[in-house]
Structure formats: C-alpha cells, structure tokens
Amino acid sequence: CIIIILKLFLITSISEKYVFQSSNILKGLNIEYIKESCLPCLVKNCILPVSLDEETCMIRSGLCGTVRHLIQSSHHNNPGENFIDLLGFRSGSLRMCAEVSGWTKLCEVDLPDAILNLVEMDIKEENEIAIPVDLLKLEMHFSKPPKIHNxxxxxxxxxxxxxxxxxxxxxxxxxxxxxxxxxxxxxxxxxxxxxxxxxxxxxxxxxxxxxxxxxxxxxxxxxxVEFVHVYSEGLEMTVADLILFVYCYLLMKSLNFKMDALKEHLPNISTWLDHMLSLPRIKESCQQCGLSWNPRLAGINNVTFKILSDTVPVDENMELHNIDIKLGKHPCNEDVGINWNDLPLSAHPQEGAVPQKRIERKCQQLENLVTAVVKLAKPGNIIVDFCSGGGHLGIVIAYLLPHCKIYLIENKEESIDRARTRIESLQLRNVVIYQCNLDYFHGNFDIGVCLHACGVATDMVLQQCLDNNASFVICPCCYGSIVKTHRIYYPRSKLFTNTGMTYKDFVTLGHAADQTEFNIALADQGVYCANLVDTDRAELARENHYSVSLCTLQPKSCTPKNNLLIGVPC
Ligand SMILES: C[S@@+](CC[C@H](N)C(=O)[O-])C[C@H]1O[C@@H](n2cnc3c(N)ncnc32)[C@H](O)[C@@H]1O
Incomplete structure (x- = not known):
C-alpha cells in the first residue's frame, strides 16, 4: 500500500553505508537515488528522514514523525492490516517530541547516535569497549514495570x-x-x-x-500483579520496537552477532531482542530487508564491555547579585490592536478551536505579537512561527504580509491538521508547514516568532534565531518545565553564569516563575522570577550582538505568561 502512494528517495552516500544495498525490499518500490546536494530546498531545511507532500506544502521531518506518518498512510490505504495498532494506545507512541519526552529522545536521538558511534568504531581493534550510557538507559527502561493504560x-x-x-x-x-x-x-x-x-x-x-x-x-x-516489558512500551508491539530493533541490529552486526558479552550487561535488551526475532513477521521482514542474522564477519572473539557512568557536577552555591531587570516598551507603544473585522473568518482564532471564553484574550495576545512582527518585516522575508499549534499566529501574519513567506513548525499532528484546513480555506499561497521538532529545522529565515512555546522550546527558538542572525518576537511559557537538553544549558547568558548560578538553581527559579496566576499569594515573586529567566534570555541575545527589549503584553491580563522578548541583530 505504501508502494502505490509513495516515491522513495534514497540519499546515495547514506543508503550505501547501511543496510539497504543488498535488500530485496527495494524491489517493487518507486525509488530514486539522489545526491544530498540535489534535494529540494524545502527538504534541505530540516533533518532527514523527511516526508514531503508537495500538493499541500506539508513536510514531516525526524525519524519518529516520518515513520509514524508512513504507518498512518499505510493504514489509510489498507485499514484491514491494522498497521495503526503500531502507534499504540490512542496513537500516542512516540508522538511527543524529543524535547518533551525522554522516551522519544532516547529512541530518536540518543540511542541511534550512541549506536552509530559504536558501529563507526573499528571494534575489531578494540578488545574493551564502553557500553554507551544510552544503551544502559534502555536496559533500565526494560527492567522497570511498563506503564500500561487500563x-x-x-x-x-x-x-x-x-x-x-x-x-x-x-x-x-x-x-x-x-x-x-x-x-x-x-x-x-x-x-x-x-x-x-x-x-x-x-x-x-x-x-x-x-x-x-x-x-x-x-x-x-x-x-x-506486576507486568514486565514484552515490548518496549509494554505488552503490545509499537513503532518504538521497530525503530529500536533496527539500531540494535546494527549494533549486533558490528559485534559479529557475538552477543554473550552484551547479554551479560544488557540482559533485558537481549531478552526483548530474542523475543522480537522469534516473531514470524519480524523474521520475514528481516529477510526481505536483507537483515541477516548469520555471523558473516571475521574476528572479534574477545570483545568485553565496561560500563561508564554519567555524572553531572552540581554546584550548590547560588549568588544572584547585580542582575538588573530592564523592562522596556512594546515597539508599537499603545498601538497593538488589529481590526479583526478586516480579516476573513478563517484567520480568526475562533476558527482554530479556541474555547469561547478564551477568544478575546487569545486575540489580544496575537495582536501584541503580530504588530511587532509587521513592524519588523520586509517584503521577501521568511518568517518562522515556531511551535505554531493550530497556526493562530502564523496564519494572521501570512494574511497580513502576503509578500513574505511563512513557515509553520509544529510537532503535533492534530494541531497541524487544524492549521492546514484553515490555510486551505484562506487559500494562502505563502505558507509552508513543517511537522517536526523545531530543532530539526535547519533552514534560513529572517524573523522567528513564537507564542507560548513551552519551557525549553522557547530557548531552542531563541537559539535558532541567534544562529540565523534573525530577529525574534518571543512570548515564553511554562518556565517550570525548563530542562537542559543536548543543545541547551542553563543559565543561558554569561552574565547569569558568572554569578555562580547553577543549573539546579535555574530550574528552581523556573519553578517559582511559573507561579504567576493572577490573585495568588506568590504571584509577585512569580513575576519577578519570570522576569529574571527572561532577562537571562535577553542577556544571551545581547551577548550575541542583538538589541533586545523585554516588555509586557498589553493588557497584562491577556495571559499570566505575558512577557515579550523582541530582538533585532545590531
Ligand atoms: C502552548 S502551545 C502554543 C501553540 C500556539 N503557538 C498558540 O499560541 O496557540 C505550544 C505548542 O508547541 C508545540 N511544541 C512544543 N515543543 C515543540 C518542539 N520542540 N517542536 C515542535 N513543536 C513543539 C506543542 O506541540 C504545542 O502545540
């Protein structure tokens, strides 16, 4: 069923290196080999694998998102096969993006990186190799009881x-x-x-x-009664097993399938692998794909493993002094309104599934960001609405700035579907949708915007803007869920780091900053802490030669998370 609807492009340099070269499964598929340099621009903008739907200008990037999409398309074309079951309970398997879900991060980023690094090593010359920490994390995952709905x-x-x-x-x-x-x-x-x-x-x-x-x-x-893992997410096989299986295969292959040493340290992964290999359909698929389990390589009889620990030094001493919170004004001063009557209905948030009682406040939030963007934008600019949700912000900007190109980047399928419906009904020709993690997007752009990107997502957006020397209009959210990632560490700025503030201190600050609900006792402290977190962000941009203004949305009551960071490269 996939064969009928998809054309598969394999990047020559990558596919030659791994498993596909001798594989039968490619027979009958609509395949084209292509050089990386010849990929379309929209695809080059983000990390592989990518699925591109040219008709709807829809791009999905990242391993989990792309594989999930393949499964959904296969199910759509052949519902009788129940491929959709691979997406697990409420189709939730690996749906959350890697920054939000440690499990997705392990399956999509950390484990593949760790295994590919190991595979690239010339293991024949190494008698003692360290088991990557991420493989140990998977082992620990398997050793704990699975979380099972119902x-x-x-x-x-x-x-x-x-x-x-x-x-x-x-x-x-x-x-x-x-x-x-x-x-x-x-x-x-x-x-x-x-x-x-x-x-x-x-x-x-x-x-x-x-x-x-x-x-x-x-x-x-x-x-x-305690369940144990039969599969990586519990009692049923999901897309996570398929992804993990391929990487574990690569690992075993590089070890010439001599698994004794690995079994000693990773017994739960070994049991899961044995189980996967006992399933007729997996066996059949392996054969089709040319994944042979017979030892074919020579050497490596004496590989042993050692375990490395992963320690993060924590400095307990926090001294916050000399931090000056400078609050500025919105660049449009008091004039932050939009006349919604001039806009078509589909551009209005009420068409985007915002509950009635929140519509007015949503409009006010959008007005603050849209007017700031309109003031910064020039014809021909590429403007990216990161964490676009159902596209409230990007769609209004696209409508008001027809000579700019607007990219919406969002991970959640349901939100993307809502955005696409609205874009189609408005017949907007200047919008491209990327369904992916925001840091999978590597394209160039002129202005980055985001409204209420959760926790670390705000910092990833800011970093993307700094890396592109792009202006930014950012309204942060969820300070309490700030957490370091493989790319983002806290505090962000030298100014804050030099105070001796540690990562742990900053996370505490973030938790306090989340207490900004109106009329609660800790609200003043919450606002102060949120201002500190955003001052750290503003300082990072200033240290990168930006002129930055930290101001407040008008009216403040439009949301408790009402800070707005506006930055322009100097
Ligand atoms: C609070 S919603 C805001 C949506 C929209 N900007 C609005 O104002 O209605 C945050 C959105 O960010 C998305 N998101 C969070 N982290 C993301 C990431 N790393 N990559 C892509 N999308 C992300 C979530 O799926 C969610 O839709």
Missing amino acids: DHKIKKRILVENRDEILNSESVKIDVNDSVDTDELSRSISDSDSTTGDNYGCVKSEPYTIEEIISAFKTIAILD
Missing part, C-alpha cells in the same frame, strides 16, 4: 482468566513461608505471545498443598 482492568482479567491455570499448572510456583505473604509473590508475563497475557508465572519454592495454593490465590490482589 492496567487495572487487564490485571483483573488476567487473574480471572488464568485462575484455573494458576491453580492447576505445575509451572505455577508460589513462594509461601509459614503464612501466605503476597508481597513475596512475584509474577511476570514473559511468554513470546503474551500480549494477550496468556502465560503467567510466580516465583517458586517448595510444593504446597492445593489448599495452600487456593488460599494464597484468594489473597492475590490486583496490585500484586
């Missing part, structure tokens, strides 16, 4: 359905001392086909009479 219900069903089996089967062993102690009854679901929870075991000890077993069983409560 787990109470499933556990109850398993108990009821397996009651006879538990009582009669010889494989059921219940560890009971003098009295029945349900805490000591550890159970697992670990059979290869246990997505249905068919098999069920309890840890052993001596034989007991049937009366004792019955009495123990009566006391087994739902909370005593």
Whole structure:
C-alpha cells in the first residue's frame, strides 16, 4: 500500500553505508537515488528522514514523525492490516517530541547516535569497549514495570482468566513461608505471545498443598500483579520496537552477532531482542530487508564491555547579585490592536478551536505579537512561527504580509491538521508547514516568532534565531518545565553564569516563575522570577550582538505568561 502512494528517495552516500544495498525490499518500490546536494530546498531545511507532500506544502521531518506518518498512510490505504495498532494506545507512541519526552529522545536521538558511534568504531581493534550510557538507559527502561493504560482492568482479567491455570499448572510456583505473604509473590508475563497475557508465572519454592495454593490465590490482589516489558512500551508491539530493533541490529552486526558479552550487561535488551526475532513477521521482514542474522564477519572473539557512568557536577552555591531587570516598551507603544473585522473568518482564532471564553484574550495576545512582527518585516522575508499549534499566529501574519513567506513548525499532528484546513480555506499561497521538532529545522529565515512555546522550546527558538542572525518576537511559557537538553544549558547568558548560578538553581527559579496566576499569594515573586529567566534570555541575545527589549503584553491580563522578548541583530 505504501508502494502505490509513495516515491522513495534514497540519499546515495547514506543508503550505501547501511543496510539497504543488498535488500530485496527495494524491489517493487518507486525509488530514486539522489545526491544530498540535489534535494529540494524545502527538504534541505530540516533533518532527514523527511516526508514531503508537495500538493499541500506539508513536510514531516525526524525519524519518529516520518515513520509514524508512513504507518498512518499505510493504514489509510489498507485499514484491514491494522498497521495503526503500531502507534499504540490512542496513537500516542512516540508522538511527543524529543524535547518533551525522554522516551522519544532516547529512541530518536540518543540511542541511534550512541549506536552509530559504536558501529563507526573499528571494534575489531578494540578488545574493551564502553557500553554507551544510552544503551544502559534502555536496559533500565526494560527492567522497570511498563506503564500500561487500563492496567487495572487487564490485571483483573488476567487473574480471572488464568485462575484455573494458576491453580492447576505445575509451572505455577508460589513462594509461601509459614503464612501466605503476597508481597513475596512475584509474577511476570514473559511468554513470546503474551500480549494477550496468556502465560503467567510466580516465583517458586517448595510444593504446597492445593489448599495452600487456593488460599494464597484468594489473597492475590490486583496490585500484586506486576507486568514486565514484552515490548518496549509494554505488552503490545509499537513503532518504538521497530525503530529500536533496527539500531540494535546494527549494533549486533558490528559485534559479529557475538552477543554473550552484551547479554551479560544488557540482559533485558537481549531478552526483548530474542523475543522480537522469534516473531514470524519480524523474521520475514528481516529477510526481505536483507537483515541477516548469520555471523558473516571475521574476528572479534574477545570483545568485553565496561560500563561508564554519567555524572553531572552540581554546584550548590547560588549568588544572584547585580542582575538588573530592564523592562522596556512594546515597539508599537499603545498601538497593538488589529481590526479583526478586516480579516476573513478563517484567520480568526475562533476558527482554530479556541474555547469561547478564551477568544478575546487569545486575540489580544496575537495582536501584541503580530504588530511587532509587521513592524519588523520586509517584503521577501521568511518568517518562522515556531511551535505554531493550530497556526493562530502564523496564519494572521501570512494574511497580513502576503509578500513574505511563512513557515509553520509544529510537532503535533492534530494541531497541524487544524492549521492546514484553515490555510486551505484562506487559500494562502505563502505558507509552508513543517511537522517536526523545531530543532530539526535547519533552514534560513529572517524573523522567528513564537507564542507560548513551552519551557525549553522557547530557548531552542531563541537559539535558532541567534544562529540565523534573525530577529525574534518571543512570548515564553511554562518556565517550570525548563530542562537542559543536548543543545541547551542553563543559565543561558554569561552574565547569569558568572554569578555562580547553577543549573539546579535555574530550574528552581523556573519553578517559582511559573507561579504567576493572577490573585495568588506568590504571584509577585512569580513575576519577578519570570522576569529574571527572561532577562537571562535577553542577556544571551545581547551577548550575541542583538538589541533586545523585554516588555509586557498589553493588557497584562491577556495571559499570566505575558512577557515579550523582541530582538533585532545590531
Ligand atoms: C502552548 S502551545 C502554543 C501553540 C500556539 N503557538 C498558540 O499560541 O496557540 C505550544 C505548542 O508547541 C508545540 N511544541 C512544543 N515543543 C515543540 C518542539 N520542540 N517542536 C515542535 N513543536 C513543539 C506543542 O506541540 C504545542 O502545540
């Protein structure tokens, strides 16, 4: 079904290097080999893999987003195959972007990087290699009980359905001392086909009479049943397993499939891999893709692993002094209004699923940002609405600035769908939509805007603008969810860092800054802390030769997160 609708472009330098060169699966696909330099500009703007829908000007970038899209398209074309199940409960598997979800980050960024680094090493010459920390993180993930939706219900069903089996089967062993102690009854679901929870075991000890077993069983409560990972997200296979499987294959291949040393340190990953390999459809797909499991390479008999620890030094001493919070004015002074009657209905936030009681305030927020952008923009500019959501901001800007090109960047599918519908009904020809993490976008632009990008996303937007020497209009949000990433560290500015403030201090400041709801006791402190966090951001831009103004949205009541950072390169 994918074959019919998709044309697959393989970048020659990359595809030759990995698994596809001898693969049968490519037969029958509509494939073109292409040099990276020959990619269309819109694709070059972001990281691979990318899916491009030219008709709707829609781009999806990043491994998880692209694979999820392939699964959705396959399901759409062939609903009977139930491919959509791979997206898990409420289609939520790997939906969150890597900055928000540690799990997506591990599957999409950290683990692939770590494994590819390992694979690139000439392991034949190394007898002792360090297990990457991210592989250990995956091992730890597998060792913890999975989070399962409706787990109470499933556990109850398993108990009821397996009651006879538990009582009669010889494989059921219940560890009971003098009295029945349900805490000591550890159970697992670990059979290869246990997505249905068919098999069920309890840890052993001596034989007991049937009366004792019955009495123990009566006391087994739902909370005593603990699931273990059959798949990486629980009891059902999801897209996460498919992605992880390919990288683990590459790792095993580079080790010439000599897995003993790895099994010793990564037993849970090994069990999961063995299980994946036992599934007929996975085996079949491996064969089709040319992923052979037979050892083919020579050497590496004596590879051993050592474990490296990942430590982050934390400085407890925070001294905040000499930080001057300078609050400026909006560049349009009091004149921040838009006449919404001059705009078509689809450009109005009420067309974008904003609840009625928030419409007025949403309009006020947009007016502050739109007027600042209109003042900065020049014809021909590329303006990027980062974290665009349903496109409230970008769509109004696109309508008011027809001679500028507007890119919307947003990770969430539902929001993108809403934006696309509105763009189509307005027949806007100057908008391109990127469905991806904002840091997967590498294109050039002149002005970056964002309204309420959560926590670290605000800092990623600011960094993108600084890297592009682009102006910015940024209204931050969710200070409490500020967290360092592989690219962003806190404090951001030299000014703040030189005070001795640590990352931990800054996170505390962020938490305090979130308490800005009107009429709460800590609101003043919250506003002060939010101003400090945004002063750090403003200082970072100033240190990068920007003229920056930190001001407040008008009226302040339009949102408790009402700071606005406007910066122009000097
Ligand atoms: C609070 S909403 C604001 C949406 C929109 N700007 C508005 O004002 O209505 C924040 C949006 O940022 C998106 N987002 C957060 N982090 C992101 C990231 N790293 N990459 C892309 N989108 C992100 C979320 O999916 C969400 O839609």
